[in-house]
Amino acid sequence: MTRHALLLVLLGxxxxxxxxxxxxxxxxxxxxxSRSAQSAAIxxxxxxxYSHVGIVFxxxxxxxxxxxxxxxxxxxxxAWIARGDGGRYVARRLSRPLTAADDTKLRAAARAYExxxxxxxxxxxxxxxxxxxxxxxxxxxxxxxxxxxxQELREFDLSDPVVKAKLRxxxxxxxxxxxxxxxxxxxxxxPLLGPVENHQ
Numbered sequence: 001m002t003r004h005a006l007l008l009v010l011l012g013x014x015x016x017x018x019x020x021x022x023x024x025x026x027x028x029x030x031x032x033x034s035r036s037a038q039s040a041a042i043x044x045x046x047x048x049x050y051s052h053v054g055i056v057f058x059x060x061x062x063x064x065x066x067x068x069x070x071x072x073x074x075x076x077x078x079a080w081i082a083r084g085d086g087g088r089y090v091a092r093r094l095s096r097p098l099t100a101a102d103d104t105k106l107r108a109a110a111r112a113y114e115x116x117x118x119x120x121x122x123x124x125x126x127x128x129x130x131x132x133x134x135x136x137x138x139x140x141x142x143x144x145x146x147x148x149x150x151q152e153l154r155e156f157d158l159s160d161p162v163v164k165a166k167l168r169x170x171x172x173x174x175x176x177x178x179x180x181x182x183x184x185x186x187x188x189x190x191p192l193l194g195p196v197e198n199h200q
Contacts (some may be wrong), residue, residue, distance in 0.1 A: 007024035024063040024077075026103040028056040028196055029092045029135060029147075030122040031188050032084030041087075045156040047074060048185030052092070055079065055135050068134045072116045091196035092188065094145070113146035121170060122153070136182045145191065148186035153179045169196055 033039060042051040050171070054067030056077065063077040069141035081087050098106075100170050119128035131157035132148075139145045158167065187193075 022154075024056050024058060025098065026057050027095060027106050027139075027174055028098070029187065029193065030054055030056060030065055030080065030089050031184055032078075032081070032089040033086075035083070035085055038166055041160075042184070044160040045163045046183045046185040048188065049189050050184040052084070053077060053131050053135050053184040053187055055106075055110070055138060057092075057110065062111060066110050066134075066138075068113075068116070068118050068129050068131045071127060072113045072118075072134060074114075077178050090188070092193040093196045094139075095192055095194045104136060105142035109138045109170070112141075113138070120190065121176075122179065122181055123176075132182045132184045132187050135187055145192060147190040148182055148188075150180045150182055151186065153177050153181050156181070156183070180191045 031050040031053045033049050035070075038052070039051040043049060052067070053064035054075070056063050057066055057074070058064070059074065064074040065077055065080040066072070067080070069075075073082075078193070081089055113126075113129060113134055117126075117128045119126075119130045119133070122130055124133070126137075136147055137148050153175070157163065157165075158175075189194055
């Protein structure tokens with residue numbers, strides 16, 4: 001077996017072990033440091049290692065992550081874990097138990113977004129959507145729960161050179177500083193959430 005093949009086998013085993021050690025519930029949130037081109041800018045602007053978040057739903061008994069990447073889609077949890085930096089992630093769960101009715105409402109709210117395009121410009125609209133906006137809106141629309149405080153773009157640390165470069169690339173000289181934004185860091189810090197499993 002080649003070294004590359006062995007590494008893939010080990011990563012798959014680690015991901016399967018993580019899944020087995022966690023009793024996943026519909027609505028669990030998973031956070032990671034993504035390896036996307038904009039990840040570093042998000043981390044520096046929010047002073048948080050978490051640049052991507054998704055919501056877990058069980059399908060045929062197996063955990064999938066409902067996430068906004070190129071489009072809003074379901075990704076098998078093991079594939080989602082492997083895609084993150086170092087395979088590390090943190091899971092959090094609403095502190096109050098979710099009822100069967102809550103689960104149904106969350107799934108219905110998620111269906112409305114499936115297939116939407118990813119929003120590179122972080123606009124507060126439903127035409128296109130980014131990862132933390134997707135999670136926030138599903139919970140708010142389904143259960144009336146606001147996971148994290150909305151901020152304006154100007155409230156983030158926009159002084160970092162990496163952040164400045166990404167803003168210039170996206171917006172040129174017209175940065176929408178008043179745009180409402182919900183970040184993965186703000187969702188993660190919501191007092192309504194508690195820990196599930198850490199895999200750092």
